[in-house]
Amino acid sequence: MNKIIELKQVYKDYPQAGVLQTVLHGIDLEIVPGEFVAIVGPSGNGKSTLLNLLTGIDHPSRGEVIVNGTALQSLSNEKLTRWRGANIGIVFQFFQLLPALSLLQNVMLPMDFLGILDKARRKARAMQLLERVGLADAAHRLPSQVSGGQQQRAAIARALASDPPLIVADEPTGNLDAATADAVFDLFAHLRDQGKTLVMVTHNEDLADAASRKLEIRSGRIHADTPARAG
Numbered sequence: 001m002n003k004i005i006e007l008k009q010v011y012k013d014y015p016q017a018g019v020l021q022t023v024l025h026g027i028d029l030e031i032v033p034g035e036f037v038a039i040v041g042p043s044g045n046g047k048s049t050l051l052n053l054l055t056g057i058d059h060p061s062r063g064e065v066i067v068n069g070t071a072l073q074s075l076s077n078e079k080l081t082r083w084r085g086a087n088i089g090i091v092f093q094f095f096q097l098l099p100a101l102s103l104l105q106n107v108m109l110p111m112d113f114l115g116i117l118d119k120a121r122r123k124a125r126a127m128q129l130l131e132r133v134g135l136a137d138a139a140h141r142l143p144s145q146v147s148g149g150q151q152q153r154a155a156i157a158r159a160l161a162s163d164p165p166l167i168v169a170d171e172p173t174g175n176l177d178a179a180t181a182d183a184v185f186d187l188f189a190h191l192r193d194q195g196k197t198l199v200m201v202t203h204n205e206d207l208a209d210a211a212s213r214k215l216e217i218r219s220g221r222i223h224a225d226t227p228a229r230a231g
Ligand SMILES: Nc1ncnc2c1ncn2[C@@H]1O[C@H](COP(=O)(O)OP(=O)(O)OP(=O)(O)O)[C@@H](O)[C@H]1O
Pocket: 014, 015, 016, 023, 041, 042, 043, 044, 045, 046, 047, 048, 049, 050
C-alpha cells in the first residue's frame, strides 16, 4: 500500500549540558493515507521531536523521513517551506497566528502564500472554515482580542486552509474547554471521513481512543503500536 509517511531508522540527538543525548532511537514507522494516529506517552520522551521531524521543521541526525513521496532532507529550506504549506496542515502551539492580522486574514494566509484560488474565494473559504470551528463572529478580530481556545481553533482553521492531505497536531485540545474540545473532536472525525491523514500528540484519552491507531513513545522508541479500538 502507498504510504503518506515513512520513517526509516530515524535518530535524533540533542546536545544537553555539552553532551549529545539521543532522544529518538532508530524509529521505523509507516503511516498510510486515511489513518488517524494518536501519539501518546510520558512527557519528555520524544513525541514533539518526532512531530518536528515528520513536518521537516527539524531534521534527523540519522535516517530518512519521506512524506507524501518526498524525502524531506532533499529539499532546500525555501522549497521545504512551500512544500509544507501545500502538504501539511500544522497545529502547534508555537506555530502561532500572526498578531497583526485578523483571524480571517490568518486563515487566508496559507492560500495567499500558495496562490490558491482568487482573493474573493480565499476569503469565502477562510470564512467557511472559521464557521466550521465556531468563530464566524470573531473573524475580524485580532488574535490578541480572542481567548486562547479561540486562537487554537483559528489555528486549526488555518491548518485546513490549503486542503492538505496530512494534518499534524501537537496537543490540539490542550488549551480548550470540554465543549470546544468536543467541537474539535467532531471536526477531526469529519476530516477522517474525508480521507485525510491525521497525526497528533495528545494527552486527551477520548481523542486517543477515537484514533485508528495509537503509537506509544517511551524513551525515544515506539513502545507500542496498536489499533486504538478493538476490531
Ligand atoms: N531543541 C532541543 N534541544 C535540546 N534538547 C531538546 C530539544 N528539543 C527537545 N529536547 C529534549 O528532548 C527530549 C524529548 O523532548 P520532546 O519535547 O520531544 O518530548 P515530549 O514527549 O514531546 O514531551 P511533552 O509531552 O512534555 O511535550 C527532552 O529531554 C527534551 O529536553
